[in-house]
Amino acid sequence: MISKKLLKLFFILMLGVLLVPNLGVDAATYGINIEHVEYCDLDDDGKEDDVYAEILVSMFEGTKNLIFKTTLKFDGEILHSIYRDNHVRTEDEMLYKFYFINVAYESGWYVLQSWFFIYNEEQSGFYFDITIFDPPGGDPDYPIGGGLDPGP
Structure with missing residues (x-):
């Protein structure tokens, strides 16, 4: 009696192992990371009122139907927004460089x-990253509850 139960359990476990899909090293890795943000003088007007940002996007080459958006906000107001629709990736990782003048x-x-x-x-998903910074002349302490609404 015990051996039949063990045999059935073994059979069920083996069947379960065989039916699980193989997720090898080629499994997709998706992500977005704001690598670097700095204020500087990009337009040589003598004022450090420009923002330079680097954003790393990771996904499989050939990914289709991608909507990509980057937004810079101050005090809840959108200062600049960049939007791309129906973009097709050509590489696994791409480093986007943004110049906000x-x-x-x-x-x-x-x-x-x-x-x-x-x-x-093939896939669907939403990936997001955010950073908060203060250019020169601002308060060095982060305003907890400062009313920033990152929103989508």
Whole structure:
């Protein structure tokens, strides 16, 4: 009696192992990361009121139906927004470089957010990253509960 139960259990376990899909090293890795943000003088006007950002996007080459958006906000207001729809990836990782000219002229907390959304037959997903920074002349202490609304 015990041996039949063990045999059935063994059979069920083996069947379960065989039916689980193989997720090898080629499994997709998706992600977005704001690698670097700094205020500087990109347009040589003598003012450090520009913002330079590097954003790393990771996904499989050939991914289709990608919506990608990056937004720079100050005090809840959108200063600049970049949007791409129906973009097809050509590499596994791409480093996007953004140059926001004459946008960081007030002291206070700025929000840089970036996201992408994939929708097609193979996969779907939403990936997001955000960073908050304060250009020169602002308060060095982070305003907890400062009313920033990163939103989508």
